[in-house]
Amino acid sequence: METAIESERKYDVPADFALPAVDGTGEPATHELEATYFDTPDLRLAAHRITLRRRTGGTDAGWHLKTPGDGAARVEHRLPLDRSADGVPAELLAPVRAVVRRQEVAPVARLRTRRVETPVRDAAGRTLALIADDTVDAEAYGEAQHWREVEVELVEGGPEVLEAVERALLAAGATPAAGPSKLGRVLGGRVPAPDRPALSARGTVAQVQRYAREQRAALVANDPGARAGDEDAVHDMRVAIRRLRSTLKTFRSVWPADRAGRLRDELKWLAGPLGAVRDAQVMRGRMDRLTGDFPAAHDRLTHGLADDLDRGRRELTEALEGDRYLTLLDELDAAVDGPPAVGAGRVRRRARKALVRADELLAEADERTGDDRDPHLHEARKAYKRARYAAEVFGKPGRRLAKALTGLQDVLGEHQDAVITGQLLREHAGRAHEAGENGFDYGVLHERQRRAGERALEGLAAARRAASRRRIRRFLG
The missing domain is CATH 1.40.20.10 (CHAD domain)
Known part of the structure; x- marks a missing residue:
């Protein structure tokens, strides 16, 4: 199983948002992505800021498990699509066993995303970051949603790259995302708090x-x-x-x-x-x-x-x-x-x-x-x-x-x-x-x-x- 540290920032943008010019941007590529998100009936994974999905399309199709890391970073565990086609791979369930316990894990949401991905490169041609302009159609619990957002993910660059891209996006009218993830947005108020308060204690x-x-x-x-x-x-x-x-x-x-x-x-x-x-x-x-x-x-x-x-x-x-x-x-x-x-x-x-x-x-x-x-x-x-x-x-x-x-x-x-x-x-x-x-x-x-x-x-x-x-x-x- 491949593991990587994911460092990214998300932004809410209006439907007519125009991506601003950023130094070093290359030619954009368009991808059609389809993702199915899995969780327990009581959404234990979402409550612990954990995402488990199966995605097709794009450059990183496969099974993805994202868990909280240091600060805003996330740890992403990846497996190819040809593994355990009939269900969630056991290798991805093991790291979250303490959260899901004996609960069944099943699909809770489906997202279709049209992604326009623009690389940010340095003078040597290294890809420092990827700017993803996403138009999303989502469905969960019989309800449909539609929105547009922008993600900026580091590849070989440092935090200063995120800062530079963010300044350009904010100046163009983007705002920091109200929620941490697409799944969190589509599930909305259904996600419970991870820890219940103590009862009758003072x-x-x-x-x-x-x-x-x-x-x-x-x-x-x-x-x-x-x-x-x-x-x-x-x-x-x-x-x-x-x-x-x-x-x-x-x-x-x-x-x-x-x-x-x-x-x-x-x-x-x-x-x-x-x-x-x-x-x-x-x-x-x-x-x-x-x-x-x-x-x-x-x-x-x-x-x-x-x-x-x-x-x-x-x-x-x-x-x-x-x-x-x-x-x-x-x-x-x-x-x-x-x-x-x-x-x-x-x-x-x-x-x-x-x-x-x-x-x-x-x-x-x-x-x-x-x-x-x-x-x-x-x-x-x-x-x-x-x-x-x-x-x-x-x-x-x-x-x-x-x-x-x-x-x-x-x-x-x-x-x-x-x-x-x-x-x-x-x-x-x-x-x-x-x-x-x-x-x-x-x-x-x-x-x-x-x-x-x-x-x-x-x-x-x-x-x-x-x-x-x-x-x-x-x-x-």
Whole structure:
């Protein structure tokens, strides 16, 4: 499947609009396009700004799936028309499975477009952008519409090309499009809001529910990238799950106890394969940096991590394709979009309790020495992470505390990374010894990690003081 980043701008124009002169424009070409758009009965794809269509005619005929990208950009997934002629290709449904769930995907709109496409080229003949002057006839739910619009899509040019073309179009009478897409225009008010408001919630309870919905949205948004093995998406999806589990635990009174507990268990299950993939990705990069001067150790370590990563990706794909995952998403929707439990409250008190518990665990670690201290520092780190997520719930009042806790968590995290790396080095040193290889390199590397862990803890006292300031904790009471 081909993937591309689409960067374009759309403009509404009157029926008698005359395309203005733009420097570098070439000869226009006319195309007759026919497109069928697919969605669920309740228009879930449109609600999430996702477009799925089958188009004939023009230079890019085929199946197209467009998903939100950074800013105004969109990610477009493409397949040729000779694939799965009897229905939507499975390769295009997989990236949106978290949105459509078990719903059937069927045609919801049909558009016929007469497109006059004009290239914008530089002096070397490179196509910088395409200006598409579209006259559209559309039908959806038995209603017909007709309009004209202009699209400008970047090809090899930069943002300055879009700006220059836009200035010319606006001067000629065009206006920025009122809607984001042709499909959005033809569907109109039928498209639902993607997130329903919390029911019967006020004050801090509503803040908890809003935070949980934001994490649910992050989980779903990163699903396609996680399926593709994108490192950032795997990380962000894993973090969203951590935040959800932490919120369900810290503020468990907001939800019925049985529902919160079951969701935490299911999110923990999903975090397993995500963690296996992410940990292997991170450790592989760490080993690349660490073992550059030790080729034999590098080969053994990276080969093993590559196997771990392949296995983790297979397990993650299996989890995301399974019915258990879809059930988890349905239950998560019911929890974060539904009314709070009877008696929900004392939110600030519960956040304060999470912070005090983290302080206690770090104090307990102070009483330990040597290797015995490491697991206690790790538990404190996890507790401060939960406290940080709790602070994030409160928005602006919690930002300074969350930032300070992030600094403390990072110090403890650097130490824990060194501990885990050292454990991996010891494990592979044993394997190398059994294979008759020289284990000296592993000893050198292990000592480096021990020292790295010690250096990390040199910043602990300062990070601890910063996170303990009364003025940034005061909002919790």
